[in-house]
Amino acid sequence: MALVLALDLGSTQLKCSLIDHDGRLVASASQGYETYAPCAGHLEQDPDDWRNAMRIVLSNVLARVDGRRICAIGFSGHMSGTVLLDGNGDVLSRCIMLSDSRSDGQCGTIDRVAGKRIRAITGNPVINAFTLPKLLWIKENHPDVWSRTRHVLSPKDYLRFLLTGVVSTEYTDAFNTLALDKDTRDWDDDVLASVGLDRLKFPKVLSPFDIVGQTGRRAHDEFALPEGIPVVSGVADMAAAAVGTNLFAEGSSALTLGTCATFLALVPAIGDEGFGQVTYHLHALKDRFYALGSHFNGGLAVNWITRILNERGELDFHMMDDLAHEAAQVPPGSNGLLTIPFLAGSGSPYFSSSDRMVLLGASASTGRAELFRSMLEGISMNLYQTLELYDRMLSHPVAHVLLGGGGVRIEGWPQMIADVFQRPIRTVQNADASTLGAALVAGNAVGLFEDLPGAASSMVVEQDTMIPDESLAGTYGDLYRRYLEAYGRLHGVV
Numbered sequence: 001m002a003l004v005l006a007l008d009l010g011s012t013q014l015k016c017s018l019i020d021h022d023g024r025l026v027a028s029a030s031q032g033y034e035t036y037a038p039c040a041g042h043l044e045q046d047p048d049d050w051r052n053a054m055r056i057v058l059s060n061v062l063a064r065v066d067g068r069r070i071c072a073i074g075f076s077g078h079m080s081g082t083v084l085l086d087g088n089g090d091v092l093s094r095c096i097m098l099s100d101s102r103s104d105g106q107c108g109t110i111d112r113v114a115g116k117r118i119r120a121i122t123g124n125p126v127i128n129a130f131t132l133p134k135l136l137w138i139k140e141n142h143p144d145v146w147s148r149t150r151h152v153l154s155p156k157d158y159l160r161f162l163l164t165g166v167v168s169t170e171y172t173d174a175f176n177t178l179a180l181d182k183d184t185r186d187w188d189d190d191v192l193a194s195v196g197l198d199r200l201k202f203p204k205v206l207s208p209f210d211i212v213g214q215t216g217r218r219a220h221d222e223f224a225l226p227e228g229i230p231v232v233s234g235v236a237d238m239a240a241a242a243v244g245t246n247l248f249a250e251g252s253s254a255l256t257l258g259t260c261a262t263f264l265a266l267v268p269a270i271g272d273e274g275f276g277q278v279t280y281h282l283h284a285l286k287d288r289f290y291a292l293g294s295h296f297n298g299g300l301a302v303n304w305i306t307r308i309l310n311e312r313g314e315l316d317f318h319m320m321d322d323l324a325h326e327a328a329q330v331p332p333g334s335n336g337l338l339t340i341p342f343l344a345g346s347g348s349p350y351f352s353s354s355d356r357m358v359l360l361g362a363s364a365s366t367g368r369a370e371l372f373r374s375m376l377e378g379i380s381m382n383l384y385q386t387l388e389l390y391d392r393m394l395s396h397p398v399a400h401v402l403l404g405g406g407g408v409r410i411e412g413w414p415q416m417i418a419d420v421f422q423r424p425i426r427t428v429q430n431a432d433a434s435t436l437g438a439a440l441v442a443g444n445a446v447g448l449f450e451d452l453p454g455a456a457s458s459m460v461v462e463q464d465t466m467i468p469d470e471s472l473a474g475t476y477g478d479l480y481r482r483y484l485e486a487y488g489r490l491h492g493v494v
Contacts, residue, residue, distance in 0.1 A: 002071040002448060005061075005229075006439035008237065008432065009050060009077035009156050011035070011097065012259075015432060016057035018065055019439040021448055023459030029060035036094065041101040044094035047083055047158055054159060058223045067226045073163065073215070074442025075234030076241075076434045077156025079176045080131045082138065085151040085158075085167070092145050095155060096134045099260075099296065101345075101353050103133035110136060110178075114194040121181040121188055123270035123280040127351055129294065131177040136195055152201050156234055163223065164213035164231050170206045172239035175282045180205065182270055182282065182289075208235045208284045209445040232442040235284050237434045238262060242283055242290050244437030245402050245428065246460040248453040251394045255383065255417075256433065257407025260347070261298025263383060265390045265398065267291045273393045277349035278386060284441055285452070291393065293348035293386030298379060299407055301341045301357070305375045309368050321411065327373035328412035332419070332475045334370045336361040338482055339378035340490065348386050350491075358490055376413050380420040381483040387421055400424040402462070404433055418466035420476045425468075429461040436460075 001020055008015040013032040020026055033049035036042075080098040085091060096102070110118070110133055111126040118126060126133065131154075139146040153161065154173040161167055174180045174187075179197075181188045185205060192199050206212065215229040235243070242264055245254035253265040270280040270289050278291045306320045307313060338360040346355035359374070391397040403414055403425050418425040440455055449455035 001069065003065065003069045004439045004443045004448060005070045005073045006435045006442065007054065007057075007073070007075050007156070007159055008240070008435040008438055009075070009159060010237065010434070011078045014050060014053040014057055015435050016061050017432070017435045017439065018061055018070070019436070019443075021443070023436070023455070027061040027064045029057040031056045035097065043097040043100040045081070045097060046094050047091045047155075050155070050159060051162060054162070055223060058225065062224055067224070070226070070229050071448060072230050072232055072442040072446040074232045074438040074445075075156040075160055076237045076239075076438035077154060077159070077173070077234070079154070079173060079236045079238060080129055080134070081155040082131060082134050083153040083155060083158040084138070084145065084149045085153065085161075086148050087150045089161065089165070092148055093138070093142070096138075098129055099344075100134065101128045103128050103137040104353075106133040106136040106140070110195055114191045117188070117191055117194070118178050119275070121183070121191070122175065122178055123182070123272075123275065124178060125276045126178065128353075129279065132179055132191075132195065132197075135197060139197065149201055151203055153203065154236070156236075157203075160212060160231060160234065163215055163219040163225070165216065165218065166213045167203045168206050168212055168233065169203050170208045170210070170233040170235065172208055172236040172282050172284060174205050176236060185286070206233045207286070208233050208239070208441050211445055230446055232445040234438055235441055236281070238264065238281060238292055239284050239290070240434040240437030240441070242266070242437065243440050243452065243456055244433030244435070244460070245404065246453070246456040247290060248285070248288070248456070251396060251398055253390065253398050254402040254404065254433070257298055257403065257405035257413070259299045259303070261295040261379065261383060261405070261407070263293035263295065263348070263386045265291050265394070267393055268395070271393075274389050276351065277389055284437075291390065293383070293389075295379070295382055295386070296344045296347040297341045297382070299405070301343050301375055301379055302407065302410065304343055305372055309371065323368060323372040324411040324413070326369035327376065330369050330373045332377075332472055333479055334374035334377060335366070336363070337366055337370045337374040338479065338486060339374040340483070340487055341375055341378035341382060346382075349389060352491070355491065358486065360486055376410070376416055377420070377479065378483070380417050381480055383417065384420050384480060387423075398423060400426055402426050402428050404428045414464075415466045418468045419472045420480070422468045422470070422473050425466040427463045427466075429463045
């Protein structure tokens with residue numbers, strides 16, 4: 001029986017999964033790696049760590065499954081990272097991560113010289129979350145590295161290069177540079193020339209479904225893969241998640257409660273509505289687009305409140321379970337406590353790196369249960385801001401939201417989100433949407449899954465449905481108005 005091998009290069013670990021034609025997980029492995037923070041605002045990873053992780057996970061799964069059963073290899077990976085190769089294919093520097101904020105000055109420069117053109121071809125503002133400012137920062141601060149750079153790749157494209165020796169990218173990842181035209185699906189010469197970046201350093205742009213090459217001698221010798229396996233372009237992790245949560249129809253939406261909560265919705269086109277509040281991206285299917293609400297303070301804020309409430313100052317997930325259980329006994333509104341949950345600046349809809357967390361309404365009777373519940377409510381209010389925006393962007397309001405990620409396991413939170421949103425919330429059984437999406441795209445490329453939406457529909461398993469408590473609409477509506485007013489008054493003060 002044929003298997004698809006999917007490699008998902010996440011921001012904390014590389015996941016490897018072997019999936020059969022029914023979407024069943026046959027074998028999997030994961031390996032973490034370090035994120036370096038050499039100074040404030042700088043977040044980096046070493047591509048050599050990814051390379052070592054790929055050796056480990058492939059060794060693990062190939063020890064359990066005959067590699068000759070693999071009919072295709074697919075990829076997904078975290079977006080907007082910088083991988084710079086010289087003419088020999090050697091890495092020149094660490095990868096600057098999406099959440100790195102060092103390039104504020106370069107954002108201003110790019111916005112002045114090419115902001116209007118970038119908005120026209122991508123629908124997006126010039127912000128640190130995209131690659132172009134990071135590349136200009138490298139050119140201005142490390143001209144020796146930039147002058148030696150022959151190829152600019154996205155993170156998952158580097159893994160594919162290691163298996164094939166082929167330098168290329170594909171349009172879902174390339175779009176996150178801000179230099180790819182949504183209509184031509186190719187590099188925009190005007191943007192690159194305006195910014196002063198050499199067009200020749202940017203690789204050929206393929207489709208996510210293109211077969212780039214086959215595993216060769218290096219893939220066999222270094223990674224123990226059989227030679228001759230088709231290697232598919234793959235997709236950016238959020239585009240993979242869109243496939244892996246069955247987002248193919250306008251208005252379908254999925255929320256993942258990870259360290260950064262991500263809220264996706266399929267939109268009819270890239271337009272002006274929501275400019276600067278969410279970002280627009282290319283779906284794997286060429287005629288479709290999705291909007292992305294990025295909420296940097298999802299699981300990050302939950303982990304933080306758990307850690308500071310622990311006398312040892314450690315993140316203890318058993319303690320998190322206890323806190324969630326206690327918080328579930330607290331009435332909605334947390335007995336008057338309101339939390340603005342921005343520990344790492346804010347993402348959607350503000351994208352303000354200076355935003356910070358605020359607690360309002362605490363009293364001598366406030367306990368840890370109220371603190372924990374109020375944090376969950378504050379995050380949920382921030383997520384609701386994106387849902388409200390999607391309702392305005394779409395031809396009809398979002399009917400329901402698929403919910404996944406580790407936050408689903410926090411007692412009471414999925415139901416709280418349903419009550420805040422006043423929409424049904426459906427949790428999904430699939431542990432990793434990006435890995436499944438990468439496998440589906442690769443399998444489609446080699447004919448294993450002929451109907452991509454049909455295959456996704458059959459493999460995305462909905463688990464539980466939370467029906468909103470209509471009696472709480474007024475309570476949470478009032479809390480939401482307090483949240484918006486508090487943010488408006490405090491923004492720029494803290």
